[in-house]
Amino acid sequence: MDETEIEAARRAYAADIARMAEVEDPRIGQAFAAVPREAFLPPPPWTVIRMGAGTRTSDVASLYDNVLVAIAPERGINNGEPSLHAMWMDAVHPQPGETVIHVGAGTGYYTAILARLVGPGGRIEAFEYESDLAAQAVANLQDYPNVTVHSASAFGRVLPKADVVYVNAGVLAPDVEWLRALNPGGRLIFPWQPHKGWGPATLVTRETQGFSARPLMTVGFISCSGTSERISVRHLPTEADLAAVRSIWIRSERAPGASAVAVYKDVWFSSEELD
Numbered sequence: 001m002d003e004t005e006i007e008a009a010r011r012a013y014a015a016d017i018a019r020m021a022e023v024e025d026p027r028i029g030q031a032f033a034a035v036p037r038e039a040f041l042p043p044p045p046w047t048v049i050r051m052g053a054g055t056r057t058s059d060v061a062s063l064y065d066n067v068l069v070a071i072a073p074e075r076g077i078n079n080g081e082p083s084l085h086a087m088w089m090d091a092v093h094p095q096p097g098e099t100v101i102h103v104g105a106g107t108g109y110y111t112a113i114l115a116r117l118v119g120p121g122g123r124i125e126a127f128e129y130e131s132d133l134a135a136q137a138v139a140n141l142q143d144y145p146n147v148t149v150h151s152a153s154a155f156g157r158v159l160p161k162a163d164v165v166y167v168n169a170g171v172l173a174p175d176v177e178w179l180r181a182l183n184p185g186g187r188l189i190f191p192w193q194p195h196k197g198w199g200p201a202t203l204v205t206r207e208t209q210g211f212s213a214r215p216l217m218t219v220g221f222i223s224c225s226g227t228s229e230r231i232s233v234r235h236l237p238t239e240a241d242l243a244a245v246r247s248i249w250i251r252s253e254r255a256p257g258a259s260a261v262a263v264y265k266d267v268w269f270s271s272e273e274l275d
Contacts, residue, residue: 001059001060001061005061006036006038006060006061009060009061009064010032010033010036010037010064011033012064013032013033013064013065013082014029014030014032014033015029015033016065016066017029017032017066017082017083017086018032018086020066020083020086021083021084021086021087021090022087022090023086023087023089023090024090025089025090025093027116027117028086028089028090028113028117029086030116031113031116031117032082032086032113034116035109035112035113035116037063037064037069037079037109038060038063039140040079040106040107040108040109040112040140041063041069041071041079041107041109042071044057044058044060045057045058046058046062046063046069046070047069047070047073048062048063048065048067048068048069049067049068049069049070049078050065050067050068054070054073066081066082066083067081067082068080068081071106071107071133072130072132072133075130077106077130077133079106079107079109080106080110080168084217084219085110085113087216087217088166088189088201088216089113089114089117089166091187091189091203091216092164092166092187092188092189092203093187094114094117094118094122094163094164095117095118095122095163096117096118096119096121096122097118097119097121097122098118098122098123098162098163098164099118099122099123099124099125099160099161099162099163099164099183100114100118100122100123100124100125100162100163100164100165100166101124101125101126101127101154101159101160101162101164101165101166101178101181102114102124102125102126102127102166102168103127103154103155103165103166103167103168103169103178103190104127104128104129104154104167104168104169105126105127105128105133105134105137105149105168106128106133106137106168107133107136107137107140108126108136108137108140108141108147108149109140110168111124111126111137111141111144111147111149112140112141112144112147114164114166115141115144115146115147118146119146120145120146121146122146123146123147123148124144124146124147124148125148125150125159125160125162126141126147126148126149126150127149127150127152127153127154128149128150128151128152129151129152129153131151134149134150134151134152135151137149154167154175154178155171155175155177156175156177157177158177158180159177159178159180159181160181161181161182161183162181162182162183162186163182163183163185163186163187164186164187164188164189165178165181165182165186165187165188165189165190166189167188167189167190167191168191169191170191170192170193170199170219171190171191171192171193172192172193172194172264173192173194173262173264173265173266173267174188174190174192174202174204174248174267175266176250176266176267178190179204179206179211179248179250179267180250182204182206182211183206184206184208185205185206185207186205186206187203187204187205187206188203188204188205189201189202189203189204189216190202190204191219192215192242193219194236194237194242194262195236198218198219199218199219199242200215200216200217200218200219200242200243200245201215201216201217201218201219202214202215202216202245203215203216204248207274209274209275210247210249210254210274211247211248211249211274212246212247212273212274213245213246213247213248213269214245214246215242215243215245237261237262237269241261241262241269241271242261244261244271245261245262245269245270245271246270246271246272246273246274247269247270247272247273247274248267248268248269248270249267249268249269249270250266250267251263251264251265251266251267251268252266256268256270257270257272259271259272
């Protein structure tokens, strides 16, 4: 394929992804159309993964579909499913001029899309625990001056204030510092995976009264490196508990009450709506 054909394939892909994800913000499709996926992947041949089955290919057109692409297969690390990310971006709705913390940036593909959504006036603070992937992200994102890549875990550390915290690694519980980093009206989205490998993508919003929370679709992500929580089989929330979540609290600010459906060291989830 020549560059004109690749650009056409990318535009068609972006339109398909936006339609599949039922996004409301047209800027998301435009951002997907503007960022070349192949520029953020290892050299070909690529392993393209569809419905759990991998296929080796050097065809650039194969990347422009709703597929995973292996980045570090020996570690189970992939460039994630585009429609899922389009849904998530629509849910957190990054705006021009906002600051986004991207946790689990990988080699930077979705970081670049987020960077376009916040525009040159916004900032992306991207964290990647795997040092080799972080180095690749630095190189891949050199044309994005509004992105800073940190070769570090974003778990257990004080973070800069942000309007969006976008987490691409599964956790048993969100880091309390992700909540503290949110500006008023700020949004956090993360894969809450108390059942070891699966759970709801959860959207948290900092309201005047506290942090509202609601589960979205069920997802499965590679676990976040640097976390300290451990699974307690005796206190696993049920699927009904996960679906019932409506708010999340910092334990040092409010002790767990009768509405608690999951309690962790620093945070707890409640089935009660905010007052």
